[in-house]
């Protein structure tokens with residue numbers, strides 16, 4: 735195994751089994767969906783970077799009979815899709831979700847395939863602005879996008895937070911810049927809002943933090959893995975210290991002609 739593959743395995747181990755792979759909550763998913771307004775019958779939906787798919791299941795439950803076909807739930811990592819398959823079957827939603835392994839940068843769909851493209855905490859992988867532009871052709875006329883993005887909420891973040899994210903996510907910017915990117919990519923802004931602080935903890939940081947002691951023990955002899963575990967703890971501490979300085983923000987837009 736290459737060093738890169740080994741580090742990736744450690745990353746997967748840290749993240750394994752969490753209900754979500756990033757901040758989010760069902761209330762926010764539903765609020766963003768409401769911003770899309772009236773949606774056509776026979777609705778077609780793509781969830782990009784769905785991970786274990788908590789938001790996919792909320793969409794499936796909420797849209798229910800309006801769905802024209804199962805929600806295409808795409809992720810690079812098969813393990814998350816297996817988790818989604820099990821949890822959606824347990825919730826009686828298996829028929830409404832079609833998991834698909836693939837790369838968001840090379841989506842295997844024809845232009846105009848979807849009324850709605852969803853992506854919670856995953857657009858950053860391509861780049862926030864780049865993702866909006868790349869996915870636009872896949873939307874039908876009048877189709878919507880809804881994306882969450884890690885965003886600065888204050889003009890002058892505390893120095894420690896600024897330093898941390900300069901390392902961890904240098905592309906992070908503010909709400910106004912993200913709204914401008916959405917418009918520049920050919921969308922009318924339907925709305926945006928910041929996720930509540932609980933969306934960071936209930937299904938993400940709290941279960942992640944609970945795993946860290948066992949991971950420290952497992953990797954006691956492995957310096958690289960220990961660094962990874964320490965990085966997760968630092969990220970969580972940053973959130974504890976500076977919850978008002980940055981947040982996950984939902985951005986919702988409609989494709990313009």
Ligand code: SAM
Nearest residue numbers: 754755756783784785809810837838854855856
């Ligand atoms: N939306 C999920 C959630 O909120 O729980 C997952 C968010 S997680 C921060 C980002 C997801 O993107 C992961 O599930 C990861 O496997 C997936 N991912 C990473 N690179 C990808 C790629 N190139 N194509 C598709 N999915 C990718």
